[in-house]
Structures are given as C-alpha cells and as structure tokens.
Amino acid sequence: MDGEKIKSDTKLDKERRTFIKNVLSGSIAGSLLLVLPMGADLVLGDSSRPESDIPEQIPGIRGREWDMKAHRFAFIVDITRCIGCGSCCVADKREYQIPDGFYRTWVERYLKDYEDNVYVDSPDGGVNGYQTPRDDLDVKIRDTFFVPKLCNMCEYPSCVQVCPVGATFRSPDGFVLIDSKRCVGCAYCIQACPYSVRFLHPVTRTAEKCTWCYHRVRKGLLPACVHVCPTHARKFGDLNDEESEVAKILSGPGVLTVLKKDMGNHPSLYYKGLRREVV
Amino acid sequence: MNPLINYAFPNDLHVHWSMMIVLYPYITGIVAGAFIVSSLYHVFDVKALKPISRFSLLFALAFLTCATLPLLMHLGRPERNMNIMLTPNPSSAMAGFGYIYNLYGILLTLEILFIYRPTLVELRRKSKGMMEKVYMLLTFNSDNLSERAIALDNKIISFLAAIGIPMACVLHGYVGFIFGGVKANPIWASPLMPVIFLLSACVSGIAGIILVYAVIKKIKGEQVDIDCMRTCVNYLAGFFIIDFVFEMLEVFSHSYLNNWYHHSVDGLLWGPLYNSFWVAQVGIFSVIPLLILGWLCLTKVKDSVYRVAAPILGLMLLLQVLFMRWNVVIGGQLMSKSHRGYVTFHPEWFDKEGIISVLVIMALPLIVLFILSKIFPFWMDEETEAVR
Incomplete structure (x- = not known):
C-alpha cells in the first residue's frame, strides 16, 4: 500500500516536473518570439514563406514581374480627414529608424483667427499627435486643420537636377530615390527641394527623404503611413488602375491641388481640400 | 518676427x-x-x-x-x-x-x-x-x-x-x-547672382593683393610702388562700384517686385540679417569704402597717406565680400521654404x-x-x- 502511494507520488512529481518544465520552456520560447525582431524583411524577404501571409494591399503587383512602365502611382492627402493623430509619423519613424529632429514626413497644424492671421506649428513633426490645443495663443480661433507633408515625387524633380553625382534619380516607375552608396553628402539637393522634405542623415551622412515606401510598394503593400492612417486621410494607388481610389478621385470633380505649383516641378502628391494658407 | x-x-x-x-x-x-x-x-x-x-x-x-x-x-x-x-x-x-x-x-x-x-x-x-x-x-x-x-x-x-x-x-x-540656379530659394534664384559673384570676386582679389602687397613690403621694410598701388585702387573702385550697384539692384528689385516669394527676402534682410547685411555689408564695409575710394581716386592724396589708406581700404573690402558671401550662403538658408518664418544659425x-x-x-x-x-x-x- 505504502509502496503504491510512494509510486504514485513519484509519478505525480514527475508529471508536475514535466508540467513546470513545459510551462517554463513555453514561456521562454514565447517571450523569445516577442524579443526577436520580426522585421518586414523576415516576413517578406524569406522565400520559404508565401507573400500571401500578408494580404495584398495594392492590386495587380504580386505574382508578376515588375514592369517599370506599367504603373503611374499617385499619393493623395485628404486634408478634410486628417485628425492630426501623428500615427503616420510614428509608422514612418519605425519603418526607417529616423533619428529625432529629422523628418521624412510630418504633420502641420494650422490655426486661423478672426483677423485671418495664420498660426502654424509642428512640434517634433507632429509625431506625438496634437493632443492638446496650443496654449501660447491668446486669440479666438476661427478654424483649424492639419496638413501632412511628405515627398512630392515630382515629375521634374529639382533634387535630381542638381545632384552632382547622380545619386538621386527618378526611376522609370516614377519614384524619386536616393542611392546612399553614391551620395557624397553635399546637400545641394536639400537646398534645391522646394518642399524641404530632404535632410542629411546624421548617421550615414548622406541625403535622405521619403520614398513612398518603395520597398513595400514593390511587394504590393501600401506605404507605412497610408497603411496606419485611421481616418484614411492618406491614400495611395496606381492611376493606371481605373478601379483604384486615387484614379477615381483624380478623375472626379473634387478640388485637388499640388503644393507650390508655380515651381513647375509637377508633383505626384495631390491634396484634397487644401486651403490657400498652406505652403 | x-x-x-x-x-x-x-x-x-x-x-x-x-x-x-x-x-x-x-x-x-x-x-x-x-x-x-x-x-x-x-x-x-x-x-x-x-x-x-x-x-x-x-x-x-x-x-x-x-x-x-x-x-x-x-x-x-x-x-x-x-x-x-x-x-x-x-x-x-x-x-x-x-x-x-x-x-x-x-x-x-x-x-x-x-x-x-x-x-x-x-x-x-x-x-x-x-x-x-x-x-x-x-x-x-x-x-x-x-x-x-x-x-x-x-x-x-x-x-x-x-x-x-x-x-x-x-x-x-x-x-x-x-x-x-536654386529656384527654391528666392534670395539665390537670380540671374544676377553669377554677375555679382564675379564682380565681388574681382573686388576681393584686388583688395587682397593690395593688402598683402602692402603688408609684405612693410615687413621687409621696403616701399610699395605707389603708381602700382594707385592703379590697383582705381581698378578696385571701378569693380566695386559696379559690384555694389548690382548688389543693391538685386535688393531693390526684390522689394519692388514684392510678390509672396519676395516677401520672405524683405523679412530676412530687415530681420535676422539686419546687422550682417545693412549694418556690416552695406553700411560699414560698402558706404565707408566708397567714400574712401572717392577720396583716394578723385583728390590728390599724399603718397605717405595713400600708403596707409590703401591697405586699410583693401581690408575693408575683403570684409565686405566676406559679409556678402555670408549673407548669401548662410542668410539664404535662414528663411524657411515655408515662407512663414526664419531660423537662426550659431557658429560652433x-x-x-x-x-x-x-x-x-x-x-x-x-x-x-x-x-x-x-x-x-x-x-x-x-x-x-x-x-x-
């Protein structure tokens, strides 16, 4: 009898031990999963995993060879929808690990008083969201709105024109990109960009700017900022695809504007409902 | 602002x-x-x-x-x-x-x-x-x-x-x-810019030579060739008058055109650049040298006075050109392309x-x-x- 009890106790002990072991190894393995970086590369770059793990966001790209001439991408920012939450800036900063004080994209806050004075600010590029009103203004505000800014992907880009070594270029699919391995860091492109979307990256010491997440677009994914925008104020798509939202907006009757039209750069970034105060 | x-x-x-x-x-x-x-x-x-x-x-x-x-x-x-x-x-x-x-x-x-x-x-x-x-x-x-x-x-x-x-x-x-050639920057984007740079180059080159020539001769205890010095100063006067006229023409055109693009230039010159442009470049180092040039070129100045005045003039005009470069290069970047404000620059x-x-x-x-x-x-x- 006693012998049996002892036997069952050791059995129980063994089960308990295995249980604790399993729990421990499970939680260690689980926490490792949390700790290990799961970048987009790991998910998308690994050929053993099908791309379909992440649903396609831009139709007509996956499963076929990239045709440089097949697409005509456009970016539309709908001012009337932006709530200044700063999610786009956070997504961008995470996607590219941009150090503080440098901005690939930012959100401006416009306030207008009854005397038509315009007060603009963009603390930290709006990355923290506009959670409280401006406390330094002692005027009655008539109107307020937010304006996200990013690369205008010009058809005639000044930055490409002035780059002395051809490190900045406009690819045939319409993206203005930078070859950071060629860039000498002269900052001429930064001077030439009418929209101030460029900066000299303090670590690489080469020019840097928004790319409309070219690496994501090539995989059929939306730019990070478009993907996270909770109010759908940022829209992106292929104008050659008549079913795309951007094509419909651009062919529709709504008012669309580009920034600094007189510069003659022909941006592919359009603003819906843009106000005349915005530069 | x-x-x-x-x-x-x-x-x-x-x-x-x-x-x-x-x-x-x-x-x-x-x-x-x-x-x-x-x-x-x-x-x-x-x-x-x-x-x-x-x-x-x-x-x-x-x-x-x-x-x-x-x-x-x-x-x-x-x-x-x-x-x-x-x-x-x-x-x-x-x-x-x-x-x-x-x-x-x-x-x-x-x-x-x-x-x-x-x-x-x-x-x-x-x-x-x-x-x-x-x-x-x-x-x-x-x-x-x-x-x-x-x-x-x-x-x-x-x-x-x-x-x-x-x-x-x-x-x-x-x-x-x-x-x-930088169209995004209203103070730079001007066809006059190469002309002004060239004229101010002539000014700084001649002024530098006058100064260093006088200093080297002084150190060696020799006399400068006064004819040569007078000729240099005359050329300097010619180049500097045209240079200064163009510099002022540029400012005048900007403020007269007075479109939204040029408002930022006016705000810049009368704001962050007031001291380095109006006081230094225009006032102290252009107007005063112009007066000195008039005195040296148009009146009969004694050789001994000339030998002291010319190098001082050279130094002043060297500084004028330095301030001009500063106001163009640094000044141009102090106005944001937002056309709503200015930034500051603190040299380290x-x-x-x-x-x-x-x-x-x-x-x-x-x-x-x-x-x-x-x-x-x-x-x-x-x-x-x-x-x-």
Whole structure:
C-alpha cells in the first residue's frame, strides 16, 4: 500500500516536473518570439514563406514581374480627414529608424483667427499627435486643420537636377530615390527641394527623404503611413488602375491641388481640400 | 518676427551649408580676382601693374591650392569626392566644378612656369642640392634662353593669360550660378547672382593683393610702388562700384517686385540679417569704402597717406565680400521654404565646419604663399635680369 502511494507520488512529481518544465520552456520560447525582431524583411524577404501571409494591399503587383512602365502611382492627402493623430509619423519613424529632429514626413497644424492671421506649428513633426490645443495663443480661433507633408515625387524633380553625382534619380516607375552608396553628402539637393522634405542623415551622412515606401510598394503593400492612417486621410494607388481610389478621385470633380505649383516641378502628391494658407 | 507666427519647416532648422560654404566662394573669388590683376598687365598691358604682375599669379595659386579644402570639410562623405568627376550628372550645376577647377589649376601653373622660366633657369644655375633639383623640375630641365625660345614663351604666356580671363570668369561666375540656379530659394534664384559673384570676386582679389602687397613690403621694410598701388585702387573702385550697384539692384528689385516669394527676402534682410547685411555689408564695409575710394581716386592724396589708406581700404573690402558671401550662403538658408518664418544659425568653435577650421583654412593660403616665395621671387627687383 505504502509502496503504491510512494509510486504514485513519484509519478505525480514527475508529471508536475514535466508540467513546470513545459510551462517554463513555453514561456521562454514565447517571450523569445516577442524579443526577436520580426522585421518586414523576415516576413517578406524569406522565400520559404508565401507573400500571401500578408494580404495584398495594392492590386495587380504580386505574382508578376515588375514592369517599370506599367504603373503611374499617385499619393493623395485628404486634408478634410486628417485628425492630426501623428500615427503616420510614428509608422514612418519605425519603418526607417529616423533619428529625432529629422523628418521624412510630418504633420502641420494650422490655426486661423478672426483677423485671418495664420498660426502654424509642428512640434517634433507632429509625431506625438496634437493632443492638446496650443496654449501660447491668446486669440479666438476661427478654424483649424492639419496638413501632412511628405515627398512630392515630382515629375521634374529639382533634387535630381542638381545632384552632382547622380545619386538621386527618378526611376522609370516614377519614384524619386536616393542611392546612399553614391551620395557624397553635399546637400545641394536639400537646398534645391522646394518642399524641404530632404535632410542629411546624421548617421550615414548622406541625403535622405521619403520614398513612398518603395520597398513595400514593390511587394504590393501600401506605404507605412497610408497603411496606419485611421481616418484614411492618406491614400495611395496606381492611376493606371481605373478601379483604384486615387484614379477615381483624380478623375472626379473634387478640388485637388499640388503644393507650390508655380515651381513647375509637377508633383505626384495631390491634396484634397487644401486651403490657400498652406505652403 | 512674431514667434507665434514664425513657422519653419522642421527640416529647415538645420543650416546645411555653413561656414565652409561661405569660404568656398570667398577663396575661389580671391583666386579669380587676383588672376584678373595679372591679366591686366599680361593681356591689357597696364604697365603700372608690372611690379605685382607675378606676385598676383602666385597669390592666386596659393589660394587655389586651398579652394577645395572647405568643400572636403563640408561633404558628408568626403571619401567619395571623386564621384563628382567620375560620374558627373550633366544637369547639375555643381558637377562641373571639379573639371573647371582642375583645368584652371593647370592653366595657372603653366602660366606661372612660363612667366618664371628665365628666372627659374637663372636660379637653377645659382642653386645647389635640393633646390637645384626643384628648379630642374620646374624648368622641365630646359635651360634654353635663346631669343627664339623667349619669343615662343611670350606667345604662350599671352595665349594662356588670354584664355585665363574667360576661365577665371567661368570659375567664379559658375560658383555664383551654383546659388543662382536654386529656384527654391528666392534670395539665390537670380540671374544676377553669377554677375555679382564675379564682380565681388574681382573686388576681393584686388583688395587682397593690395593688402598683402602692402603688408609684405612693410615687413621687409621696403616701399610699395605707389603708381602700382594707385592703379590697383582705381581698378578696385571701378569693380566695386559696379559690384555694389548690382548688389543693391538685386535688393531693390526684390522689394519692388514684392510678390509672396519676395516677401520672405524683405523679412530676412530687415530681420535676422539686419546687422550682417545693412549694418556690416552695406553700411560699414560698402558706404565707408566708397567714400574712401572717392577720396583716394578723385583728390590728390599724399603718397605717405595713400600708403596707409590703401591697405586699410583693401581690408575693408575683403570684409565686405566676406559679409556678402555670408549673407548669401548662410542668410539664404535662414528663411524657411515655408515662407512663414526664419531660423537662426550659431557658429560652433570646434565643429568640423566651425570657427577654428575657418581660421586654419584662411591661414593656409598664406602659408602656401610663404613657401612659394622661397621658390619664386615675387618682385621684379629681386631678380638679376629683368625679363618681360
């Protein structure tokens, strides 16, 4: 009898031990999963995993060879929808690990008083969201709105024109990109960009700017900022695809504007409902 | 500006082209201006400038050797600087600099070697050891001083000096165009920019030569050639009057055009640049020198007074051009492309592009000039035979 009890106790002990072991190894393995970086590369770059793990966001790209001439991408920012939450800036900063004080994209806050004075600010590029009103203004505000800014992907880009070594270029699919391995860091492109979307990256010491997440677009994914925008104020798509939202907006009757039209750069970034105060 | 209304784009808070890019056009300007002085003698036969005709070439060469230093200090990736010549982008205003700079360097060196050839041959005969080897190299081991050889030399010198004038103009007018071609910046985007840069280059070059010529002579306890000095000052007056007129025309046009684009320029000149533009560049270093120039050129000033006044004037105009470069390069970046506000620039002392670097880079050409003086005699009277 006693012998049996002892036997069952050791059995129980063994089960308990295995249980604790399993729990421990499970939680260690689980926490490792949390700790290990799961970048987009790991998910998308690994050929053993099908791309379909992440649903396609831009139709007509996956499963076929990239045709440089097949697409005509456009970016539309709908001012009337932006709530200044700063999610786009956070997504961008995470996607590219941009150090503080440098901005690939930012959100401006416009306030207008009854005397038509315009007060603009963009603390930290709006990355923290506009959670409280401006406390330094002692005027009655008539109107307020937010304006996200990013690369205008010009058809005639000044930055490409002035780059002395051809490190900045406009690819045939319409993206203005930078070859950071060629860039000498002269900052001429930064001077030439009418929209101030460029900066000299303090670590690489080469020019840097928004790319409309070219690496994501090539995989059929939306730019990070478009993907996270909770109010759908940022829209992106292929104008050659008549079913795309951007094509419909651009062919529709709504008012669309580009920034600094007189510069003659022909941006592919359009603003819906843009106000005349915005530069 | 009212800080509540002041808004600069977040990326505009960094002044990417800082003091090194102020020095770059300043130094190339001095090079181009000094060359013009020597060409006045070698091409236009202004005899009074003979005493400094050689010195001005070496002065130009000394500054030319240091002209790329500020650029290298400024580049984010200086180790890739050769990309500008290896893979130039033909549409870029900046891409031609490497070629223009090097061609000009070759031309200037050749001209100096040809002008000095008889002297160098003579010096080679007199010297021993290492200096003999140096002179052998510099004369390409040729000691032919026959009449025919000298006549050929003179032809080559005239040719080099003649093509040197447009090249000096291209060198510096081009630097002006690097700024003038930036349409995003209203204070830069002006067809007058290359012209103003070129004229101010002539001013700084002549002013620099007057100052350094006077200082060297003072140190050696010799007298400056007063005719030469007066001629220099007269040319300086001519160039500076046109330069200043264009500078003011630029400002006047901006404020008269008065469109939204140019409002930012007005706000800049009367705001953050008030002291460095109106007080320094225009007031102290332009109006006062203009008065001094009028006094020196239009009245009969005693030689002894002239000998003191001219170098002071030279120093003032050197500073005028330095302030002008500062106001264009740094000033242009102080207005945000938001056209709603301005930023500030605080020079650092020990930065790569800081004040110490500026002082070192500005001292280097003078050191190079000193070394050159040990090889090439600056003044005609130091030579045994007077050649050309």
